[in-house]
Amino acid sequence: MKRINELRKIMAEGQIDGQIVHSPVNIFYLSGFTGTTATLYITQDAAYLFTDFRYLEQASEEAAGFEVIPVRKNSLDILAGYFAGADKIGFEEQFVTVSYFQKLLELKSKESFIPCSDSLAELRQTKDEKEISLITEAVKIADQALFKTIPRIKEGVSEQEIAVHLEFEMRKAGASGTSFDFIVASGPRSAMPHGRASEKKIAKGEIVLLDIGAKYQGYCSDLTRTFFCGEPDQKFRDLYQIVLEAQQAAIRAIKPGIQGKEIDAVARKIIAEAGYGEFFGHDLGHSVGLDIHEKPGFGSKEETRLEPGMVITVEPGIYLQGWGGIRIEDMVQVTKNGVKVLTQSPKQFIISD
Structure with a gap:
């Protein structure tokens, strides 16, 4: 969980309440999950991995420290409940499509979403x-x-x-x-x-x-x-x-x-x-x-x-x-x-x- 804790420090500095992670590379870096379909949502107190039926067992084995949440393929609706109480939510603007972002806006206002691609890139700059x-x-x-x-x-x-x-x-x-x-x-x-x-x-x-x-x-x-x-x-x-x-x-x-x-x-x-x-x-x-x-x-x-x-x-x-x-x-x-x-x-x- 060292990498998660480092991310949480960055979130705290930017007053980010929750971080969505979309890119497969960053998902692997933070969770160890190697599947092709997943979304992470990380707060100061919890870490969730959302994936569909095909990867539930794999995610449970690979993503230690994450609560694995089953979702329908490409479904974002379930995220709404996890956003409750979060005023600022980080997202990887360099990795999401316009249509994906539009779906996020159906869950929360535009002002709630903060671009955070650079902070995740900086997290990976030095290797252990x-x-x-x-x-x-x-x-x-x-x-x-x-x-x-x-x-x-x-x-x-x-x-x-x-x-x-x-x-x-x-x-x-x-x-x-x-x-x-x-x-x-x-x-x-x-x-x-x-x-x-x-x-x-x-x-x-x-x-x-x-x-x-x-x-x-x-x-x-x-x-x-x-x-x-x-x-x-x-x-x-x-x-x-x-x-x-x-x-x-x-x-x-x-x-x-x-x-x-x-x-x-x-x-x-x-x-x-x-x-x-x-x-x-x-x-x-x-x-x-x-x-x-x-x-x-x-x-x-x-x-x-x-x-x-x-x-x-x-x-x-x-x-x-x-x-x-x-x-x-x-x-x-x-x-x-x-x-x-x-x-x-x-x-x-x-x-x-």
């Missing part, structure tokens, strides 16, 4: 020891899958074949799924930071960029490495070194108390001074947990100060349209003394046959 252990395992699975897939990154193999094999290896290693649709982009397509795997076949003399991630017991990992099919030319070697230096400098700068934008600036300065600043157009990184993108991040406007327990990616890149792109991404954990790199995949695996 168990979460870090699960994330570390997800990272390990991705590392292993990449290592076993490297021999397949060669001329004549399609991007889609690489993606399928990566997922196969992750599943064999215990992953419940992938963190996202893998990015496997070769040749000029590698200049697309989010170029999903296609039927294109890898050709000799091409860059191959892989961005992959495993999901393990709900938690995600994120890993990017850049390869070259054949012997890389000097341009590739030079740009690769710039990106690598930017990433390593940013990682060295990570410590508690520093703002995300300060870390972003460290990497961005190196790439800009090398003459490629305009070709690094995305943030340096983002937090990872139950979602592949969480708060806080490493961006030019990110003012959140890092705290021990935060897990964030560091992924600078250079993308030249018509030529290709280079990105190197590791996951790191902020510690009380600085930083711990979780990703173990070597960064010099850049040449394939």
